[in-house]
Amino acid sequence: MNALADAGITGFYILEYKGMSPQDWKGFSIKEDPKSAIGLIKDYATDAVLVCSVVDEEKTDEIVESVMQALEGEKYTILEVPIRRIIVSHSDYEKERAETWLLEKEVPCFYCGENSVQRIRIDTSKAKIWCTNCGAARYYLIKGVEKEGR
């Protein structure tokens, strides 16, 4: 998750599942009934996690490289699929969702001094600003609100 966030994703979802590779079931012959199939999965399948995220096309290579570095030595599969259309219905949650803002600004970091993207995440009660180069982060807490502007 840290590698994905550092590479530029802004959201994701996770599905936990059990999976088997073709080489794992090669040579098996099971009865064609659901009980046998489920029993085989329980006994032989390995735990796996599917992480899904929608990202800008130009960020894809950077994200893939970052994930490959973070998962070095692990077994994984990366699928890159083009998205043709996204329809999002926020329903009644729109107001709440709108309250987490993500912004970026490229300036020298206060800690490492490198000119790099500083990410800013603001919600109703707190804010965080972190450097994508060194990871130095500053946290802010809500101090108050003012109904009318000065």
Added chain:
Amino acid sequence: MAVKKWKLKKGANCYNCGDATIHDIEVDEFDIKIRCRDCGFSRYYSFHMVDLPRKCDVD
């Protein structure tokens, strides 16, 4: 290193008036101020803490 004040803009639904408006965001070392250009509703955040990487992580 001193941080120069950042001035940013964000289009979002205002928490107060509910309209999709531009919000001016000012960030410095100590404070963040967010103000809706439409209704003037402002939110103020103050610096809480800093989390720095280990020196070996920084080239």
